[in-house]
Amino acid sequence: MTSLPGFISRALGLTAAMRGRASSRSHSSPQHDGERFRNVKPRPAEGFGKTLSIAWNVLFNKPRGTAPAGALPVDALTREQLVAAPDRSLYRLGHSTLLLKLRGQFWLTDPVFAERASPFRHVGPKRFHAPPIALADLPPLAGVILSHDHYDHLDRETVLALAATTSVFLTPLGVGDRLIEWGIDAAQVRQLDWWQHAEIGGLAFTATPAQHFSGRSLFDGNSTLWASWVIVDGDLRVFFSGDTGYFDGFKTIGERLGPFDVTLLETGAYDAQWPYVHMQPEETVQAHVDLRGRWLMPVHNGTFDLAMHRWQEPFERVTGLAAARGVALATPRMGERLDLAAPLRGERWWREIAETAQAPKTPARWRICRNAGQANP
Template sequence: MASIPDFLDRRLGFAAARRSRVMSDGSPQHDGTRFRNVRPRPAEGLAKSLGIIWNMLFRKPRGTVPAGTLPVHALSRAALEAAPDRSLYRLGHSTLLLKLRGEYWLTDPVFGERASPFKRMGPKRFHAPPIALADLPPLRGVILSHDHYDHLDRETVLALAATTGVFLTPLGVGDRLIEWGIDAAKVRQLDWWQSANVEGITFTATPAQHFSGRSLFDGNSTLWASWVLADDDLRVFFSGDTGYFDGFREIGERLGPFDVTLIETGAYDPQWPYVHMQPEETVQAHVDLRGRWLVPIHNGTFDLAMHRWQEPFERVTGLSLARGVALATPRMGERLDLAAPHRGERWWREVASEAEAVAARARGWPCRGEEGGANS
């Protein structure tokens, strides 16, 4: 991380304006000043924004951070090299490692201790990454959904630069990487519905309902996106961050059906419905996409909302069972076969305190050792 955090460096205001101006030509997502959603996000207003900040800082309920140690399956380079193609590993939050055609792809890489511009302040990891950054094999590519701190960590990206072949980004995010020192020849920036083919695998940037920015001066100066990966007969959807919108149905119609959907389920709240989905919407998005297996991501690593840390897993499990959706919940570091996923275990219950167990029962959720649920 730079000695001066991004949001304190006023020069980024000028850099943001330059990124936005350069990227605006020909993009329907740009209004001439900033990037925008298909469905405009209502203005929050200063009072609501300050209220959200106040609640996050001083009115956090208990249970937003695990009471114990999360079970993490440790990985090694040897294990990755021995794994078959079409393997997927959750490394934390929305950082996913995929092995395709003998090479490795990483989404939204965050290996830092905090999702923050500060080293000693901000949301801290619940668990260490299953594999150290230095132990990762060389990457064929990195796929970025947007530039928020919990999806794009500057130190991580710079550490990966020398051993990564290509960085696939939405418009403007690649310019940010180049400003940081990433070789421009390695950066490929896409607008929504544009595709890049890398050694037979097609990557398509698809719409999302979100926003961008890393400072007080660069809001929406870069684009945000979901991604579709097509490897012969395999189709994978990666949501990045998004609220629920009609775009899921269009993506499913144009590029689906999907073998696996990797969809955000966490850091949601009624206060920000336009940028993060409730679990009910996650399941509906999966259905809209015509997905076969749903893997909930954007959870289990950082405290970014007001809900209990394990709530996203519990809610999406019950909802998936009710709607007949096949749900996979691998541990961090556990291998998932993209061609033949397994359901996984309710690993989050292994760290539930008695108080959390009581609260879960009060909500009608079965606890560790009890019967019921989609993953029984």
């Protein structure tokens, strides 16, 4: 749960793997201090009292409305549809899981198909909707692009299931070591430091800075790097933020690698209690401007309850802010195709779901509401 303070997400991983994974490459990175990875601007230390207060609020003082009152409108997908789709198509599958079709091949970001963003099967944030397509029905992937190792961005079972049909896993430093520990063939893994790039299948990928943190247990905080990603396909440039607070790095990325046709920026799981690691919607819009983006697509929302804000608040706030600043905003439904070369605004689909009037409860069953999708337990 990357939206919560570091100790909460790591506490959930108490039973997870606890070994450090700083390779010799990590030690030579400017982002590594010899023991841990770090941000360009040091993250302020949080006292125990503040941390305990935040944990108490998250666990026992959740406001109403942090979960949707009804089923989300999700467009069901099939492998046949995806194979037939034109190049430069993007499909949002949930949270920060995005499927891109570029040059006839498929790329998947931060894949989480699990029911919960948690190391445990029965505890932790439960998703509000089924993925638009089952994991087993995905077409073979040219690659998986990982931003960092938190549970809502990196699901072990999903990654292991994808290994047989994925050519390469692109990761920040240390995250690839974790995949190898899990059993992924080292030949499939390419680990990059910030500003390093790889060319694969006619596409250029650059790992770029982000302001965040990492860890999956109480004992491995910041042992792996976090990153945003730039994807270049000829004259098309796409930016994927992963998780990040707002920082000067956006302007630097825009100057060095922009402008961008589409920015896929986190807009959700934010809170004034943890401003350093996630952006408020005002900061998301400013980051898009810094990046010199053309179209903004907000992600990191809608699938899991990871904060204290109302479920629909990220969508409403970013919509209003973008309109006020003349920013073109794309808000596709889960599973709806977005044309990266010519995006459209999309419906305000979240307004179809009435705000809950009771304490948040995850729907008992996931439902796909469009295109005759089948309900999934």
